[in-house]
Amino acid sequence: MAxxxxxxxxxxxxxxxxxxxxxxxxxxxxASLIGDGVYFVALGWSAQKAGGxxxxxxxxxxxxxxxxxxxxxxGVLADRLDPRRVLLGSDxxxxxxxxxxxxxxxxxxxxxxILVALALVFGAVDALFVPAIGALPxxxxxxxxxxxxxxxxxxxxxxxxxxxxxxxxxxxxxGGTAAAFTVAGLLFAxxxxxxxxxxxxxxxxxxxxxxEPGTMWQDLVDGLRYIRRHRLIGPLAVSGAVCELGLIxxxxxGLVLLNAERGWGPSGxxxxxxxxxxxxxxxxxxxxxxxRLPRAxxxxxGTLFVCSTGAAAVAxxxxxWLAVVLAAVTGLSAGVFGTLNNALIQTAADPVYLGRVTxxxxxxxxxxxxxxxxxxxxxxxxxxxxxxxxGCGAFAGLGAxxxxxSGAVRRAELPRRPVSPLGxxx
Numbered sequence: 001m002a003x004x005x006x007x008x009x010x011x012x013x014x015x016x017x018x019x020x021x022x023x024x025x026x027x028x029x030x031a032s033l034i035g036d037g038v039y040f041v042a043l044g045w046s047a048q049k050a051g052g053x054x055x056x057x058x059x060x061x062x063x064x065x066x067x068x069x070x071x072x073x074x075g076v077l078a079d080r081l082d083p084r085r086v087l088l089g090s091d092x093x094x095x096x097x098x099x100x101x102x103x104x105x106x107x108x109x110x111x112x113x114i115l116v117a118l119a120l121v122f123g124a125v126d127a128l129f130v131p132a133i134g135a136l137p138x139x140x141x142x143x144x145x146x147x148x149x150x151x152x153x154x155x156x157x158x159x160x161x162x163x164x165x166x167x168x169x170x171x172x173x174x175g176g177t178a179a180a181f182t183v184a185g186l187l188f189a190x191x192x193x194x195x196x197x198x199x200x201x202x203x204x205x206x207x208x209x210x211x212e213p214g215t216m217w218q219d220l221v222d223g224l225r226y227i228r229r230h231r232l233i234g235p236l237a238v239s240g241a242v243c244e245l246g247l248i249x250x251x252x253x254g255l256v257l258l259n260a261e262r263g264w265g266p267s268g269x270x271x272x273x274x275x276x277x278x279x280x281x282x283x284x285x286x287x288x289x290x291x292r293l294p295r296a297x298x299x300x301x302g303t304l305f306v307c308s309t310g311a312a313a314v315a316x317x318x319x320x321w322l323a324v325v326l327a328a329v330t331g332l333s334a335g336v337f338g339t340l341n342n343a344l345i346q347t348a349a350d351p352v353y354l355g356r357v358t359x360x361x362x363x364x365x366x367x368x369x370x371x372x373x374x375x376x377x378x379x380x381x382x383x384x385x386x387x388x389x390x391g392c393g394a395f396a397g398l399g400a401x402x403x404x405x406s407g408a409v410r411r412a413e414l415p416r417r418p419v420s421p422l423g424x425x426x
Contacts, residue, residue, distance in 0.1 A: 013147065014102075015070050015145060016291070017148060021140055021198060021233060022141055022145075023141050024195075024197050024198055025136065025198045026139075026152055026156055027191075028192075028194035028195045028196050029133065030156045031187050031188075031194070031294060032091055032188060033185065034163050034164045034167065034187055035094075035121065035183075035184045035185070035191070037161065037168060037186045038164050038168035038184040039094075039098060039122070039168075039181070039186065041164070041180060042062065042116065042180035044413075045177055045180070045183075046061070046177045049109075049110065051112055055112055058116065062116045062119040062120050062121065062123070063122055063126075064123060064366070065120075065129075066121075066123040066125075067124070067127050067366055068366065070127035070359045071362060073216065073359075074127040074128040074130065074359055075131035075135075075356040075357070075360065076216050076223065076355065077221045078128075078131040078135045078225070078359070079130075079135070079219065079352055079353060079355040080219065080315075081198075083132040083197060083354075085138045087136065088157075088196070089130045090125050090126075090129040090132065091188050091191050091192055092158055093125045093196070094125055094185075095189045095192070095415060097122060098181050098184050098185040098188065099181070099182065099186075101181055102178045102181035102182040105177055105178040110177065126232060130362050130366070131356070131358045131362065132135060132355065133358075134346075134355070134357075134358025134361070135354035137153070137346060138150045138346050140200065141203050142415075143347045144342045144415040144416055146289040146347050147287050147291060147339060147343040148288055148292075150287060150290040151285065151339050154335060155284045155285065156298070156336075158186075158345055160279045167183065168184070171183040173215070195274060196305075199379070212398040220356065223354075223356030224357055224360070224362075226350070226356070230348070232348045233285040233357060234344075234350060235406035236403070237345070239304070239399035239403040239409075240361060240364070240404055242343050242395065242396065242398050242401075242402060243304055243363040243396045244364045244368075245395070245396075246311075247307070247311050248369040249375070250311055250376065250392045250393075250394065251276065251405050252373065253376050253377050253380075254315070255269060257377065258315055258385040258389070259272070268320050271324050272323055273327070274324075274325045275324040275325070275326075275328040276328065276331035276334075276392015278331065279327065279328040279329060279332035280332065281335070282331075282332050283332045283335020283336040283338075284335050286335075287339045292414050292416065296340050296343075296413050297344070297409040299336065299340060299399050300340035300344070300409070300412075301409065302400075303334075303336040303340070304375070305400045306336045307330050307337055307396070308394070308397035308400065310326050310327075311330050311393045311395025311396065312389050312390045312392070313326050314326045314389060315390070316386065316390070319365045328422075340414075345357060346394075347414065347415055348412075371380075407412070
């Protein structure tokens with residue numbers, strides 16, 4: 001096996017799900033994501049002990065603000081520096097930060113100002129981590145494997161959502177919040193040696209004309225100009241942003257209020273969310289196994305239509321079991337759409353812009369979409385769930401219209417595995 005830090009050959013010998021290099025990256029990413037889940041449990045519980053519901057909201061919002069404000073700058077850094085180094089640095093910072101707070105809490109009760117400071121710094125470091133993780137997959141596998149890697153990454157996210165909170169709760173039950181923060185820090189630490197063993201693939205530029213490297217601001221403006229002018233990435237980014245703005249608030253806030261309105265209770269909410277998660281996991285598994293779907297642009301657009309329609313219809317059905325089925329279909333469609341959208345963007349983007357492209361795509365999800373939570377909550381309180389779900393689904397459907405209006409999206413295909421003159425897959 002080649003030593004860590006060496007360069008991979010141009011074409012990987014193994015599919016991504018059998019490639020040790022990809023699997024080491026995936027294990028590191030999964031450990032870090034589970035650490036995130038444990039950290040948020042510990043942070044929220046510590047804030048509740050230090051104050052009350054208002055303080056919990058303050059602490060959690062404190063982490064979201066720098067993440068949103070600094071995300072684009074994190075994308076510039078991921079492009080200017082080696083994204084693996086950015087990942088190593090950000091995970092190391094998160095590890096030291098969380099373990100330091102764990103030691104402090106073990107000695108004394110958590111003060112609210114310490115938790116706010118922790119959330120602010122952690123959110124700022126996350127603004128570096130997210131663009132770098134998005135820029136790394138094309139550097140560890142070949143273009144024809146990106147859809148499979150994206151599916152594997154989605155499965156990792158689902159696993160972390162299932163495992164993180166229970167691990168955090170167990171750690172808190174055994175040793176309190178200090179133990180939960182310690183477990184989160186150790187999970188971040190676990191990802192570091194795995195990332196160190198990941199080997200990088202050289203990337204050739206696509207040949208687009210671009211400015212010479214300048215200041216951070218100039219590089220940011222150059223990246224935004226690149227996205228706007230790109231015939232495929234521009235429509236994909238806009239359609240994905242419209243979809244996220246339309247659907248995230250209904251999935252996070254709307255479902256809670258819908259269950260209260262229908263009297264399905266917490267168990268009903270759990271069934272619907274589980275249905276959506278199972279569908280999304282199935283969509284990710286499809287790409288992990290198959291690796292590629294033909295007519296990717298059209299399939300992506302079609303699944304976005306289905307996803308938008310299913311999300312709107314969840315609030316229209318009278319029975320819980322129908323809502324669960326619709327949630328599963330919506331999750332499956334969302335999983336396929338998200339994987340295809342991400343894979344098409346990564347295969348089309350010039351390598352020197354990958355970090356900035358990722359930061360723009362992720363900014364909508366982690367920065368802008370949550371701003372609609374209060375609006376959707378107030379709207380459901382005024383008009384009820386059905387009209388608001390229908391309106392949000394229709395808005396998300398505009399993303400499919402935007403994608404379908406682009407000839408580049410309609411013709412978009414994922415790369416195939418290269419074939420030798422003898423007809424063998426390389």
